[in-house]
Amino acid sequence: EHAHQLLEVVRNVSCKFNLIPFNPFPNSGYQTSKASHIRVFRDILMQAGYVVTVRKTRGEDIDAACGQLAGKVLDKTKRTANRIPIEAI
16 A cells, blocks of 8 residues: 555656665554565566565664664764754745
8 A cells, every 4th residue: 555655656756776674662652564565565666667676684683764763872973962953045
């Protein structure tokens, strides 16, 4: 269902898809999709003519997602403290 909804959104848009399975972490409320579901999702997009890659998962052993450590790393850059609220712009 979501693959078909995505196809509606990108209709007439030249793009490709990079599918990244979710790395679950405590209290996220989400879990990784089954490999068979990811393949079906990928196949629907590919059958519609899009280039699709599925990333290998890494970091699930340390609760990482795309290189982020799910709140286990102190932000020494103070980036979050230096953010300007969108309302102020």
